[in-house]
Amino acid sequence: MSLPLEDSFVDVLGKAQRGLKFTDEQLSAAAILPLTDLYAAQQGEVKESVLRAIAIPLQLNADAFVALALKKSTPAVVPFVEGLRQYNTPYGDMTVNSYLVWDPVEKIGATFDTGADCSAMLKDIESLGLQIPFILLTHTHVDHIADLTKLKNATGARVAVAREEAVGNVEAFAEGHIYSLGGLVIETRLTSGHSRGGTTYLIKGLSQPVAIVGDAIFSRSMGGANTAYAEAIQNNLKKIYSLPENTILCPGHGPMTTVGDEKKFNPFYTI
Structure with a gap:
């Protein structure tokens, strides 16, 4: 069963307004x-006419923005992919995702973030008989690494993160680093904006391409980027939306989606 969307149209409005640094008075005047x-x-x-007027100065896709408000924009139907599992765990008043990806033949893989509780992930690792040499972090916000010590101790895996956020006993990588695990090839792409070292992991070798995007993009929205909004928008356009349309996007919050679906229905995609 698909998770509900992480953001409403109100959230999208707020993220765009804060990102573009509009006061209410300025946005009202710009939207007439x-x-x-x-x-x-x-x-x-x-009120559709109001939302369409607001979308113009906020540089949002007005049709997608209105569809989200009218609840006509439902989560994408993402096909089952052997070698990919999503875990959704409660953290305070929200939930957060983590992922397990593995080569189904060679039984080797990696985890992506930990969520608030990695217990279900650890059970699957054991039942599937997987080797996990790496814990790959999309970024180091606390909700995404809340159970890192437990996951690291249980798997013996090495923890890796973009060098922009590397602290403590972790391995730092530069953008473009490649991890090879069995038949999987994992490419790192710096998709900063929400966080300075936010990373998207492009995974090839499963039945469809997969991108673990952290909080760069959500289904029908994106992570907040109050201090680096333009950077976030541009990184998403160049490094995520440029991927093949059947690429499955695995966000840090909310349901999985696809590049093609987000090009149609994400208010922040305006090309």
């Missing part, structure tokens, strides 16, 4: 709307 209409939208009122 009364402040009362903007405030109503910020509180969740759905």
